[in-house]
Amino acid sequence: MIEMKNLTKTFKDNISVNQLSLVIQPGVVTGFLGPNGAGKSTTMKMILGLMNPSEGSVTIDGQTYKDLKLPISKVGALINGDAVNPKLTAWQHLEIIASASGISKKRIDNMLKEAGLENVKDKPIGTFSLGMKQRLGIATALLGDPETVILDEPFNGLDVDGIHWLRGLAKKLAREGKAVLVSSHLMSEMQMIADRMIILAQGKLIADMTIDELAENSLGSFVKVSCEDNHKLQRLLAAKGAEVKQVKKDELQVYQLGIKQIGLTAKEGQLALYELTKVQPSLEQLFVELTEGKADYVSTDNLMTEGRKT
Numbered sequence: 001m002i003e004m005k006n007l008t009k010t011f012k013d014n015i016s017v018n019q020l021s022l023v024i025q026p027g028v029v030t031g032f033l034g035p036n037g038a039g040k041s042t043t044m045k046m047i048l049g050l051m052n053p054s055e056g057s058v059t060i061d062g063q064t065y066k067d068l069k070l071p072i073s074k075v076g077a078l079i080n081g082d083a084v085n086p087k088l089t090a091w092q093h094l095e096i097i098a099s100a101s102g103i104s105k106k107r108i109d110n111m112l113k114e115a116g117l118e119n120v121k122d123k124p125i126g127t128f129s130l131g132m133k134q135r136l137g138i139a140t141a142l143l144g145d146p147e148t149v150i151l152d153e154p155f156n157g158l159d160v161d162g163i164h165w166l167r168g169l170a171k172k173l174a175r176e177g178k179a180v181l182v183s184s185h186l187m188s189e190m191q192m193i194a195d196r197m198i199i200l201a202q203g204k205l206i207a208d209m210t211i212d213e214l215a216e217n218s219l220g221s222f223v224k225v226s227c228e229d230n231h232k233l234q235r236l237l238a239a240k241g242a243e244v245k246q247v248k249k250d251e252l253q254v255y256q257l258g259i260k261q262i263g264l265t266a267k268e269g270q271l272a273l274y275e276l277t278k279v280q281p282s283l284e285q286l287f288v289e290l291t292e293g294k295a296d297y298v299s300t301d302n303l304m305t306e307g308r309k310t
């Protein structure tokens, strides 16, 4: 379990992480989302003791990273920009870490197999594709069978097979009871693997909830309704405080009123319903809604891709 209390990082007069108080629970995959420059990597680096907080604290199972007795068995991380010697083979790279921590050679073999690298284990890492390097980085993070797993943008460079593998792996680790924290720009991936979402913008926490809760709280959630007399239903719903839009001739969009209340209102008006469907926004829409105006970098078409600085 990772616990942050008022965690803050300031670079000169730029507050990169601003008073974050969070708990990353074991047994779940937690998605860590935010536009470019939101403070995700800085937060992860503070968890791992690679940067000191300017204020506040972060602990792993109650201890700061530097106080952990055997860090490799407590926390494993893939952090972008990790330095790896390109002349070493995958096996040699893992062997150096394993021998320093008393990890068996069998475990190295198992991790190389798990990461789909057993056929290239004797090749220099310098010849690896980005996807193969990511797989090796993930194998390295998991070498000590850590209770907490931190993966910064792990989907970068992975092909379809790799994405599928990582999706299954993250879920498996959570099922084993590990705390899994994954940052990504790929909203669709997060939607598929994360049980819970933490969204940052400009270093501040703007959401910490499940995807369903996010959708429930979204301004973009509505109920699509169609009945035998849409005009009449529109009047009845408006009288109950709902905002009702007629977007198509035979379709109403109802905001601020739930399915049950809409159904009962139609019944009261003796109207036969033809359609009553809850429509929830995609994670992309939610993300834009939540971070609107808070991105350091905003692309011309959407927030997920790197663009010009605003």
Ligand SMILES: Nc1ncnc2c1ncn2[C@@H]1O[C@H](COP(=O)(O)OP(=O)(O)OP(=O)(O)O)[C@@H](O)[C@H]1O
Residues within 6 Å of the ligand: 011, 014, 016, 034, 035, 036, 037, 038, 039, 040, 041, 042, 043, 296
């Ligand atoms: N060593 C540093 N010195 C000065 N500023 C820094 C440093 N590291 C990060 N920052 C700044 O802190 C802010 C947060 O950066 P960070 O890399 O944590 O964001 P991020 O959410 O991981 O973004 P991205 O998705 O683009 O990697 C940015 O404004 C960045 O310029």
